[in-house]
Amino acid sequence: MTPPATKVTPISGFPELLPADRLLELHFLDTIREVFELHGFAPLETRAVEPVERLLGKGGDADKEIYGVSRLAGEETGRDADLGLHFDLTVPFARYVLEHAGRLQFPFRRYQIQKVWRGERPQEGRFREFTQADIDVVDVGELAPHLEAEMPLVVAEAFRRLPVGEFRIQVNNRKVPEGFYLGIGLTDVAGTLRVVDKLAKIGPRKVTEQLVAAGATEEQARLALALADIRSGDLSFVDEVRALGVSHPTLDEGLRALAAVVAAGAEQAPGTLVADLSVARGLDYYTGTVYETQLVGSEEWGSVCSGGRYDSLASDGRTTYPGVGISIGLTRLVHLLVAKRGLTASRSTPAAVLVAVVDEESRARSGRVAATLRGRGVPCEVAPSAARFGKQIRYADRRGIPFVWFPGTDDAGDQVKDIRSGEQVDADAATWTCPAQDLRPAVVTRD
């Protein structure tokens, strides 16, 4: 019986990688995880689903992007509570904190690397299923402000260990534009932010047009644009904002908080943190500090890492657990580096050595060589068939496996060949050393 020939097609927004690219992604994942653990974040995984009502209203328009989960043969009556796939890792984490508060120690630091789902229209670098690598800290009642500076610095450390090139983490505090807009009489804070955020994309003229169309005066639009134009790697942005002559208590509060974050960044990782007063987006639950990250030279890719502070996401009505976190868009980051910068892994398998098979009678001997190599930490595999050596070498070559091991016949000893150079030398599996740079797949640029 042959199954019906179902057309095999990709599903838009659900990316799948080839082995070499997945190895690259795993390298990123391992590096990020190592840095997170070096900073003492505890590992956590939450279930993929939450009650839909817990997901709703947390991400602004994200509501309509939530994927619901149901049984195909589910009955209308007596069905399970409505479940939805989480669209980020912060909302489930907030729920987890409430659920386990009695068994956690605060401030609680955790990292979480998982798939999330958003039912939006896919585009280059935007997916419906993707992986986020998230760190957060929550505390009870009050959250120390210095944690807002720590989050981006941890990410910066991870990024410095990865082949992403130069990057810039932009920081803002939502209270700055909020207080500023209120100070100049613009009461639609969210709407104004949404328009101003398009500045880089559509230019100041169109932003002004849209602001005026939304009810702002020319002068209000001018000031809003002037604020969005301010950015600095030091504290000079404070004076620049002051120079615009607007005052409001919320603005003062925001400037103070932002200055503290930028000062800490400038001291601990000069050049990586930049105050950028045009950054204001992200999910609705952010209440203060917000982050966005661009790779220098690839700003059009959008943010590859964002986050912020949320003061009221986790609350049981009596106790509130304010938190701050940041999330690396691993799927977007890796996808764009592969597609746009030609990054990949040097081979399509972890194996560093292919152990050749002389004939099927001696397969066990090849197996013993492989076991010895593995015992010494050298990833290897045994050739699938005792074909001519030319074919066995080609098997390795196609996969990028750098070494082919030839078990000796009769009294002859083993030999190992570096198929890139063609050099072949006597070798003993119990003592041979694989060059460190060949032990694991390396990051390389295609072509």
Place this chain on the structure above:
RNA sequence: GUGGGUGUAGCUCAGCUGGUAGAGCAUCGCGUUGUGGUCGCGAGGGUCGCGGGUUCAAGUCCCGUCACUCACCCCA
């Protein structure tokens, strides 16, 4: 959800004013019966996205539909 573009081999694509499918790359085999990459020869592989219509005849023209894709929205 709204608007544009595109659907032909595993991949990238050609196929003109309709006349029963082609190239390059990839894969596999042979030349090369323990040593690959080059080169040469050969082979396999297609309901031309799907459904309907026009026609003697449709990959080609018309309608519908689905998928992919780009932009808006929103965001990692």
